[in-house]
Amino acid sequence: MALRFEILGRFNRARAAQLTLPHFVCQTPLFMPVGTQGTIKGLTTNQLEEIGCQIILGNTYHLELRPTSELIDELGGLHKFMNWPRALLTDSGGFQMVSLLHLADITEEGVTFQSPVDGKPMLLTPEESIQIQNRIGADIIMALDDVVRTTITGPRVEEAMYRTLRWIDRCIAAHKRPNEQNLFGIVQGGLDPVLRDICVKGLVDRNLPGYAIGGLSGGEDKDSFWRVVAQCTAALPEDKPRYVMGVGYPLDIVVCSALGADMYDCVYPTRTARFGTALVPEGVLKLKHKAMADDVRPIDPTCRCMVCKNYTRAYIHCLVTKDAMGSQLLSYHNLYYMMKLSRDLHSSIIQGQFPEFVRKFLRKMVLVLEMALTFVPCIFFINFSLFCFVFCFFFFFTNHELFLVNLDHFFTNAELPTSNCIPFLASWSFHVTKSH
Amino acid sequence: MKFAAQAWSNGRARAGVLQLGSCPYAIETPALLLSTRKGLPTFVSPDLLPSLPSPDSHLLQISPLHFVEGLSSKTISNIGGLPKMLGLHEYGFAAVLRDSVVCLPECDSTNKTGASFETPCGRLLIKPVEYMEMISSLKPDLWATLADEVPAWVSEKRNRTSVDRTVKWLDDCMRLSMTGGDVFGAIVGGSSIEERQRCAQEVVRRSVSGFWIGGFGLGESMDERFTLLTAVTDNLPAEKPRQICGLGLPEEVLQGIAAGIDLFDSTYIYHLTIGGFALTFPLDGIKRHVSKHVSHSQLSDIGRDHTKINLKATIYRKDTSPIVDGCNCYTCQNHTKAYINHLLNVHEMLAQILLEIHNTHHYLGFFRMIREAIHEGRFEQFRQKFIERSCDHILTAALSA
Ligand SMILES: [Zn+2]
Ligand SMILES: [Zn+2]
Numbered sequence A: 001m002a003l004r005f006e007i008l009g010r011f012n013r014a015r016a017a018q019l020t021l022p023h024f025v026c027q028t029p030l031f032m033p034v035g036t037q038g039t040i041k042g043l044t045t046n047q048l049e050e051i052g053c054q055i056i057l058g059n060t061y062h063l064e065l066r067p068t069s070e071l072i073d074e075l076g077g078l079h080k081f082m083n084w085p086r087a088l089l090t091d092s093g094g095f096q097m098v099s100l101l102h103l104a105d106i107t108e109e110g111v112t113f114q115s116p117v118d119g120k121p122m123l124l125t126p127e128e129s130i131q132i133q134n135r136i137g138a139d140i141i142m143a144l145d146d147v148v149r150t151t152i153t154g155p156r157v158e159e160a161m162y163r164t165l166r167w168i169d170r171c172i173a174a175h176k177r178p179n180e181q182n183l184f185g186i187v188q189g190g191l192d193p194v195l196r197d198i199c200v201k202g203l204v205d206r207n208l209p210g211y212a213i214g215g216l217s218g219g220e221d222k223d224s225f226w227r228v229v230a231q232c233t234a235a236l237p238e239d240k241p242r243y244v245m246g247v248g249y250p251l252d253i254v255v256c257s258a259l260g261a262d263m264y265d266c267v268y269p270t271r272t273a274r275f276g277t278a279l280v281p282e283g284v285l286k287l288k289h290k291a292m293a294d295d296v297r298p299i300d301p302t303c304r305c306m307v308c309k310n311y312t313r314a315y316i317h318c319l320v321t322k323d324a325m326g327s328q329l330l331s332y333h334n335l336y337y338m339m340k341l342s343r344d345l346h347s348s349i350i351q352g353q354f355p356e357f358v359r360k361f362l363r364k365m366v367l368v369l370e371m372a373l374t375f376v377p378c379i380f381f382i383n384f385s386l387f388c389f390v391f392c393f394f395f396f397f398t399n400h401e402l403f404l405v406n407l408d409h410f411f412t413n414a415e416l417p418t419s420n421c422i423p424f425l426a427s428w429s430f431h432v433t434k435s436h
Numbered sequence B: 001m002k003f004a005a006q007a008w009s010n011g012r013a014r015a016g017v018l019q020l021g022s023c024p025y026a027i028e029t030p031a032l033l034l035s036t037r038k039g040l041p042t043f044v045s046p047d048l049l050p051s052l053p054s055p056d057s058h059l060l061q062i063s064p065l066h067f068v069e070g071l072s073s074k075t076i077s078n079i080g081g082l083p084k085m086l087g088l089h090e091y092g093f094a095a096v097l098r099d100s101v102v103c104l105p106e107c108d109s110t111n112k113t114g115a116s117f118e119t120p121c122g123r124l125l126i127k128p129v130e131y132m133e134m135i136s137s138l139k140p141d142l143w144a145t146l147a148d149e150v151p152a153w154v155s156e157k158r159n160r161t162s163v164d165r166t167v168k169w170l171d172d173c174m175r176l177s178m179t180g181g182d183v184f185g186a187i188v189g190g191s192s193i194e195e196r197q198r199c200a201q202e203v204v205r206r207s208v209s210g211f212w213i214g215g216f217g218l219g220e221s222m223d224e225r226f227t228l229l230t231a232v233t234d235n236l237p238a239e240k241p242r243q244i245c246g247l248g249l250p251e252e253v254l255q256g257i258a259a260g261i262d263l264f265d266s267t268y269i270y271h272l273t274i275g276g277f278a279l280t281f282p283l284d285g286i287k288r289h290v291s292k293h294v295s296h297s298q299l300s301d302i303g304r305d306h307t308k309i310n311l312k313a314t315i316y317r318k319d320t321s322p323i324v325d326g327c328n329c330y331t332c333q334n335h336t337k338a339y340i341n342h343l344l345n346v347h348e349m350l351a352q353i354l355l356e357i358h359n360t361h362h363y364l365g366f367f368r369m370i371r372e373a374i375h376e377g378r379f380e381q382f383r384q385k386f387i388e389r390s391c392d393h394i395l396t397a398a399l400s401a
Helices: A045-051 A060-065 A069-074 A078-082 A094-100 A126-136 A155-174 A193-205 A222-235 A250-258 A268-274 A290-294 A306-310 A313-319 A324-350 A354-373 A385-397 A400-412 A421-435 B073-079 B082-086 B128-138 B156-176 B193-204 B222-233 B250-258 B267-274 B296-301 B330-334 B337-345 B350-375 B379-400
Strands: A004-011 A014-020 A025-028 A030-033 A055-058 A087-090 A111-114 A121-124 A140-142 A182-187 A210-213 A242-244 A263-266 A277-280 A283-286 B002-009 B013-019 B026-029 B031-035 B059-062 B092-095 B115-119 B122-126 B142-144 B182-187 B210-213 B242-244 B263-265 B277-279 B308-310
Touching (some): A004 A324, A014 A324, A045 A324, A060 A069, A060 A094, A060 A126, A078 B337, A087 A126, A121 A126, A126 A140, A126 A155, A155 A182, A193 A222, A222 A242, A250 A263, A250 A354, A268 A324, A277 A324, A290 A313, B002 B350, B013 B350, B026 B031, B031 B267, B031 B350, B073 B128, B092 B128, B128 B156, B156 B182, B182 B193, B222 B250, B250 B350, B250 B379, B330 B350, B337 B350
Parallel strands (some): A030 A263, A140 A182, A182 A210, A242 A263, B031 B263, B092 B142, B182 B210, B242 B263
Antiparallel strands (some): A004 A014, A111 A121, A277 A283, B013 B026, B115 B122, B277 B308
16 A cells, blocks of 8 residues: 555545645545646646646556557656656546447456557456556556446446456456555446445455545436445545546535545546636636627636636637637636635635535525526526526525525535435536536 | 847847837847737747746737737727736737738738738738727737738839838828837838838838838748848848848848848747757857767658757657757756657647747747857857858758768
8 A cells, every 4th residue: 555544624524634645645635637648738747736736647548559658667657757746646548448449348358449559459458457557657546447337227237346346356466566556446336326335345345545436427417426426435434535536527526525535537627628618616607708708807806826817808718719828728727726626625624614615615606597597698607598497496486595505404414315405406416517 | 119239240240139118128139029829929828938038038929910800909908908918017019910820911912901911810901090900909019010011923013012002001000000119110122122222211211110121931032032131221220120020940040130130030939849840959059969879861861950850750759858958948857858759649739838938948049149149249150150050961961862
């Protein structure tokens, strides 16, 4: 085990911790930006440090294709290759294959896929995934798992869960650098609480340095998503980090943190930046929109990042989706926003202010929705008529304050499912995220 | 604006000092104005700009045509003009319509009412009144007057028309000007020595702060260019600065300086960066720097010449050295050739960011060397040495072919 995990503060199930990795001492909850090919698109490593990034994710599949793990190893590992002094995490490569190549096939041996270079069939076994990740040298490496979309049901889910458990032993056996790299196991089992339970128990028995909750963010509804996270975090050991894979919408991060998760990763903040969308406390701001052309306010007047301190929405509007600088500046702001969110979660838990933080976080989003509903020309949430309808109903036919109180209740008594507001909250989030 | 020429070398080459309105630093000339896309360097974000040599990097060239789409003049005025809009407060801005990359003069559609340009938003005809509206909202420290730039091959008649129009537009622009920025009078004349002289003499009669020499880099040969340049500069007063567009290569810059030009743009750096090239010529000015261990045949294979290397080449795959040993730019201090080679291979934007930083840093160093040579009265030796090395290289390449 090459990490130390010390919990510094709690609020019910939420926790703030210090995660000491070989290359960096991190504060959780934390968001990890995705740097697929050994770089976060358009940002220098100096800027990433300045923004407060603690761990960057590298994609094993892409790095193995180019420049190859052999080369990275020969040149001293990924940290040195990309000159990133802080922590790194690599995925197993399996998920990327399954999602990027339609010809991937999973057998007991491993993931078979067609080489994108010469079209020949190739095989990624658990042993090989670990070997590649050992060469890349990240602080945290991920076990190869059998990923099934949560929308799939039936015996395939059970098969995948048991296979994931069989593969973890092969991963552990293949791991050659346990004193420098931490192997995380991944909980599978779809939306089935029984299967998830078996998987958690199986992995916990192996006493791994940390655990990930996998197979989510694949199109399941938010209600199911939170139930799975809540169930897994409740069953995972208190003294080990918990990583919810592929989660990156600010609201999801807040909710998962309330449920006791510690780490998140997602391409969303940087990808959405390239399409001209900024993350703001109110939700999202589409800089491409015509209304931005005359807006001389910063992207987020409360944000203290380099971009918001210097630039107007109007200027960013004329850059986005046309000039490289547009996506550079928006990525900078979006990652700054995510890091600020991580820091705020951490400090509010430590200071015992978590419910207040969550209330403020939600209220800001809610306020803007209210504006949209009263037909004030509003640039946020332009195209969610369905959501507006649902919200409208709640706003004008129920008590607004009561609704917020219910949310507080939900977060302070994070026992699922107790509150009436949960189904509603679930549909809310569903529509918010869909519109991205 | 203040300008003073302080030293001359070999006749026309001169070194001086330029002080622009919003830039608190005195900039030494000959100087490189950093070309921008919508006011910022194409890839180097504003927080990385201070890592470039200061104050050399504090002159930015902008094209008002970049703002035609997306931002209205009114909004730019509301924001408060260039320094505020770009968040760059200690920089000097020079406005020139042509950016030599995506906005180029299109002389066939230019008519007596205005100059035509090919731009990313299609072909645009810019009249003096529209141009001055752009200038009064952008509020640059200096701006060149509207010019009818023609390529080298046009008829004598078209050439004469271009000079007549350019001089008329100069008067129109100055009459319409409502800003405090300094005016650089545009001088054109294509490849006709007589028209170049006539235009220069006409512009000198007006109360301009400096001169902008247009119509170069549009098809003329390097051999004929020097005579054309001196036909202009010999007619200009020594106490006012001279800016030019369209000369980018090191040897072109040296030729321009030999003819008495003070200010250049950096589109060359953009082209290098886009192509994956990094400047590597030695900045000591004297020492020969052809690495002994690279054989002649390799030299021609890998698309390197004596001034630059192409980092896409596979020989850099495992090269853990910086682009230039001892270079103190952000890129060379932090990254290896192998990493940049990888970034280029996988089409990651960081490659261009790192290359633009290094190339700008390196080219600013080249200008610094030139100024030193002028101050020490050995500009012509410096230039000869530089060109000789290029010739060596051509010979080397020819021998190994
Ligand atoms: Zn910001
Ligand atoms: Zn350098």
